[in-house]
Amino acid sequence: DWPEKSEVFWNNIEELIPVLEHLDFTGGEPFMIKEHLDLLRKIIKQGHAHKISIHYNTNGTQLNMKALNELWPKFKIVDCHFSIDGVGEKFEFQRHPAKWDNALSNMSIFNKKRSDKFHTQICHTVNVMNVYYLPEFLEWAEEFGISVYLNSLHYPHHYNIRCLPGIAKKHISEKLSTHPNPNVKTFIDYMNQDVDGWEDWMRFVNWTVRKDEFRNEKFGNTFPELAEVTEYDKYIDKKGNNNVYYKLV
Numbered sequence: 001d002w003p004e005k006s007e008v009f010w011n012n013i014e015e016l017i018p019v020l021e022h023l024d025f026t027g028g029e030p031f032m033i034k035e036h037l038d039l040l041r042k043i044i045k046q047g048h049a050h051k052i053s054i055h056y057n058t059n060g061t062q063l064n065m066k067a068l069n070e071l072w073p074k075f076k077i078v079d080c081h082f083s084i085d086g087v088g089e090k091f092e093f094q095r096h097p098a099k100w101d102n103a104l105s106n107m108s109i110f111n112k113k114r115s116d117k118f119h120t121q122i123c124h125t126v127n128v129m130n131v132y133y134l135p136e137f138l139e140w141a142e143e144f145g146i147s148v149y150l151n152s153l154h155y156p157h158h159y160n161i162r163c164l165p166g167i168a169k170k171h172i173s174e175k176l177s178t179h180p181n182p183n184v185k186t187f188i189d190y191m192n193q194d195v196d197g198w199e200d201w202m203r204f205v206n207w208t209v210r211k212d213e214f215r216n217e218k219f220g221n222t223f224p225e226l227a228e229v230t231e232y233d234k235y236i237d238k239k240g241n242n243n244v245y246y247k248l249v
Helices: 007-015 034-044 065-074 089-094 102-113 131-144 164-177 182-191 198-216 225-232
Strands: 024-025 053-059 079-083 118-126 148-150
Touching: 007 034, 034 065, 079 102, 089 102, 102 118, 118 131, 131 148, 131 164, 131 182, 131 225, 148 182, 164 182, 164 225
Parallel strands: 024 053, 053 079, 079 118, 118 148
Antiparallel strands: none
């Protein structure tokens, strides 16, 4: 069962409170699970909070001021990683239906609370849609004043950067090759590993076309430079369908 629906899960965790050293809340979205706040209150009440660290992965859409101001300061260390895969409309496209202004506001509030006991960082998952814009994202994060951990998406395969068309990989490699961050090179090398990703790229196009239709969006409007270097439009027929992938299935 999902943890918030499983009484057994929370009871098991509660029994471990005296010996707990670290809690890691990933997702779905942990700040939407009220039961986890009940657990934190029990830890505080039992006098064990000062020896327990907490890590969160959050999409930035939720803000709990009570936890931020009253609960977390009681713990040894609280570390918040924001899953932010783009800026502005690129964030909204990848994290639909999240709104960038809301996420940015929440991150700003969290960032202002940083201290020796409260850490913030962005976890940027590099994928098909954002690898081209990696330099711009790192520049934005530096200006915003938050460090970035670069994470590689492996699955689903049609969002893995290895499935990009060869011509796109060439353009992206050239763009990223001069970036001073040494971690960026690891993504160039990973992207260019020998792999036949054509069918996965077709799945990406097919799924994106379908999403654009029911979300009333357009991939090429949000990611125009990426659409150009991947030659995305050549896979779309006049009716707006992926005119290649249907031949594969």
